[in-house]
Amino acid sequence: MQNKNFDVIIIGGSYAGLSAGMALGRSLRNVLMINDNKPCNRQTPHSHNFITHDGKTPKEIGELAKKDVEKYNTIHFYEGTALKAIKKENGFEVETVSGDKFGAKKIILASGVKDVMPDIPGFAECWGISVIHCPYCHGYEVKNEITGILANGEMAYEFSKLVFNLTKNLTLFTNGKSALTTGQSDKFAQNNISINEDEIERIEHEKGNLKTIVFKNGASVPLKALYAKIPFQQNFDASENLGCELTEQGFIKVDFMHKTTVAGVFACGDNVTMMRSVANATAQGNFAGAMVNKELSEEEF
Known part of the structure; x- marks a missing residue:
């Protein structure tokens, strides 16, 4: 790649990054998108709750999005991993794992997050398939089925309210002593939600499709x-x-314009919010790209 300096470098090229790239490409901005092609939902068989793309695979949506963004010739793609970024006098410098260095006036962090799997055999293999994180993304497909929630304490209580709307055949697995308050436990009992405090040994599955939870007590x-x-x-x-x-909670702190606490650095997508979905990441990316272009335009006028 001959050009080493850009208006904007986007770290991350999934839904948020591609959406930001489109907004900037349509504004004639010279953009480099650095992407390692390892989205967190790569194991998920189908993506839902995204109008016009409901039921498509995450990969298919990503490929369609990239094809759209590729139409704008000021957008450049770099396949690799961003290692570090530093603030310079006139902007930023981003270095990749391969040692390549690129400069930019602004940075958009659309780099996403990595889920940390618990030490439960079978969990990782089922993640995104039958062990799921979001009732909006996956809940309709398993409505009224025999369903569990693996959580504890306040998080378990709040999350159960959403899942209870989708199925009444529900059990809370705390994987150890329950941290629910007496009032919360009473509410579970009123709604016929079982609480299982047994420690989990493993998850039995077939190609990621959950069959049975097996506990350490047999x-x-x-x-x-x-x-x-x-x-x-x-x-x-x-x-x-x-x-x-x-x-x-460990998310990158941003304001309503998706500005981080560092001037010239913006962030969008899963790295800034617990509302993790393709639709939300796409919307955030579109807005962040527009805000970066607005800031550049004001500085240049």
Whole structure:
């Protein structure tokens, strides 16, 4: 790649990054998109709750999106991983794992997050298929089925309200002693939601389709689907690299214009919100791209 300097570098080329790229390409901005092609939903067989694309595979949606963005000749693609970014006198410098360095006036972090799998055999193989994170993305497909929730405490209580709307055949698995309050436990009992405190040994499945949860005490429970809230890590450490402030939950902190706490750095997509969906990432990317173009336009006028 001959050009080493760009108006904007987008770190991440999935839905948020591509959407930001389209907004900037249509504004004639010279953009480099750095993408490692490892989206967090790559194992998910179908994506839902995104109008015009409902039921398509995540890969198919991504390929269609990239084909649209490729029409704009000021957008350039780099396949690889961004290693670090530093603020320079006139902008930023981004270095990749391969040692390539690129400069830009602005940066958009659309780098997503990496889910941290619990040490439960079978969990990772089912993640995104029958062990799911979002009732809006996957809940309709398993409505009224034998369903579980793997969570504890306040998170389990709040999450159960959403899932209970989709199925009444519901069990909460706390994987150890319940941290629910007495009032919360009473509410579960009123709604006939069972609470299982047994520690999980493994998940039995067939090609990612959950069959049974097996516990360390030898007991087992058949299930069709299991909702789970698990920890995550930022794919690109904006805090270490650029000094961007993170929220208490570990997301990159942004304002309503998707500006981070570092001037010239914007962020959008899964790395800034717990509302993880293709539709939300796409919308955020579109808005972030427009805000970056607005800032560039004001500086150049």
